[in-house]
Amino acid sequence: MAASSKSSVVLKAVKQVMVQMCPFESNVRSTREFLFMVGSEKARATNMNCEVSTVVKHDKSEPVVDVTFTDGERLVMKGAKLTGQEMLQAFQSRCLAKDTQAKAKK
Amino acid sequence: MAATLCGTLLAKSGWLPLTQCGRVRHMSKSVTRHKRPMHIIKQKLMAVTEYIPPKRLAAGAYPSQNKKVEVESGLVLLLKKEVKKVFQDCKMIAVVQNNASNSEDMLTLRHRLHKHSLTVKFFPNQVMRSFLKDSEFCNMAPLFIGSTVLIISTQGKVKEMLSTLRGSPQMVLLGACVDGTLLSAQGVQHYSKLPSVSVVQGELVSGLTLLSSRTASLLQHHPARLSALLQQYVSQQGAPAAEPRPQESEGVAAQS
Numbered sequence: 598m599a600a601s602s603k604s605s606v607v608l609k610a611v612k613q614v615m616v617q618m619c620p621f622e623s624n625v626r627s628t629r630e631f632l633f634m635v636g637s638e639k640a641r642a643t644n645m646n647c648e649v650s651t652v653v654k655h656d657k658s659e660p661v662v663d664v665t666f667t668d669g670e671r672l673v674m675k676g677a678k679l680t681g682q683e684m685l686q687a688f689q690s691r692c693l694a695k696d697t698q699a700k701a702k703k
Numbered sequence: 704m705a706a707t708l709c710g711t712l713l714a715k716s717g718w719l720p721l722t723q724c725g726r727v728r729h730m731s732k733s734v735t736r737h738k739r740p741m742h743i744i745k746q747k748l749m750a751v752t753e754y755i756p757p758k759r760l761a762a763g764a765y766p767s768q769n770k771k772v773e774v775e776s777g778l779v780l781l782l783k784k785e786v787k788k789v790f791q792d793c794k795m796i797a798v799v800q801n802n803a804s805n806s807e808d809m810l811t812l813r814h815r816l817h818k819h820s821l822t823v824k825f826f827p828n829q830v831m832r833s834f835l836k837d838s839e840f841c842n843m844a845p846l847f848i849g850s851t852v853l854i855i856s857t858q859g860k861v862k863e864m865l866s867t868l869r870g871s872p873q874m875v876l877l878g879a880c881v882d883g884t885l886l887s888a889q890g891v892q893h894y895s896k897l898p899s900v901s902v903v904q905g906e907l908v909s910g911l912t913l914l915s916s917r918t919a920s921l922l923q924h925h926p927a928r929l930s931a932l933l934q935q936y937v938s939q940q941g942a943p944a945a946e947p948r949p950q951e952s953e954g955v956a957a958q959s
Contacts, residue, residue, distance in 0.1 A: 620800075621845055623845055629800065629849045632800075632875075633800075633849055636802030637802060638804075649872075650872075653889075655887035
C-alpha cells in the first residue's frame with residue numbers, strides 16, 4: 598500500500614472526519630488508504646479533539662469522505678474514482694491553507 | 704585511342720553508349736575503411752527520421768507467449784495451511800481494519816479478547832487472497848486490502864467481540880464469517896442481538912403447538928365450565944347449611 602511519507606497529515610484545523618464505505622465493493626481501496634493515513638497515531642496526535650469515525654455499510658453505495666473543519670467548511674470527497682494520493686493531497690492542501698490562515702490571524 | 708576505337712566500333716554495331724547510363728563520377732570512393740562522412744542534408748534526414756521506440760506497452764498488446772507459473776515459496780504454503788486450519792476449526796472469523804494502532808493498544812485489545820477466548824491473528828494479504836480464491840470463501844477476498852487483522856473464535860462469541868471493539872475506536876469491523884455464512888458489519892450486529900438457541904427452539908415449539916393446544920382447550924372448554932359452575936353451586940349450597948348450625952348451638956346453649 599503506497600504511503601506518502603513525504604508530508605505528515607496535520608489535523609489541527611479539522612473538527613471531524615467521517616468516512617463512509619462498503620468494504621465488499623471493489624472501489625474502496627483509495628478510501629481505505631486515506632482512512633489509514635488519517636487515522637494513524639501521528640495524525641491523531643496532532644489534534645486529540647478531532648474525531649475520525651467510520652461507517653461501514655453494505656448497500657453498494659459509493660465511498661464518501663466528509664471532513665468538517667473548525668471554521669465550518671466542509672470537504673466532501675467521493676473516493677470511487679480517486680486515488681488515495683489525490684485525496685490525501687487535496688485534504689493536506691486545504692489543511693495547510695487553514696493552518697496558515699489561522700497563524701496569519703494570530 | 705582505345706576510346707575512339709571503341710566509339711567507332713560500337714557506333715558501327717548500332718549501340719551508342721549514352722552519357723547518362725555510362726556516367727561515372729570521379730569522386731571519393733563509396734566503400735571506405737573508415738565511416739564515410741554523410742552529406743549534411745542526409746544527416747538532417749537521418750536525424751529527423753530516427754526510430755523512437757514506444758516507451759510503454761499498451762496492456763494486452765503483446766501478451767506473453769509462455770504463461771509464467773508462479774511457484775509459491777515454502778513460507779507461503781505453510782501460512783496457507785494455517786489459514787485453512789483456521790477456517791476449518793473456527794466458528795467465527797471476523798475481519799477488522801486497524802488504522803495504525805500502537806503496540807500498547809494492541810496488547811490491551813488482545814488481553815481483553817483473550818478473556819473471552821478470542822484470538823487475534825495476522826496473515827499477509829497475499830496469502831489470504833491466494834487461499835480465498837481457491838476456496839468457497841472467495842467473496843471475502845475484497846475485504847483484505849491494507850492492514851487487516853483476523854479475530855477468530857471457536858465458539859461464536861460475537862457480542863463480546865463487539866463490546867471489546869467498541870472500546871478501541873481505530874479498529875473498524877469490516878465483515879465476518881460466522882458458521883460458514885458471510886456477514887457484513889450490520890449483519891454481525893443483528894447476529895449478536897439474536898436470542899440463544901434454546902430460547903429460539905422454545906419459541907418455535909410453542910408456535911407449532913399453538914394450533915393443537917387451541918383445539919384441545921376448545922374441546923375442554925364446555926366440561927370445564929360445567930364443572931366450575933357445579934363447584935360454585937355446591938359451595939353456595941354448603942354455606943346456608945353451615946349457617947343454621949351456630950343458631951341451633953345458641954338455642955341449645957339458651958335451653959341449657
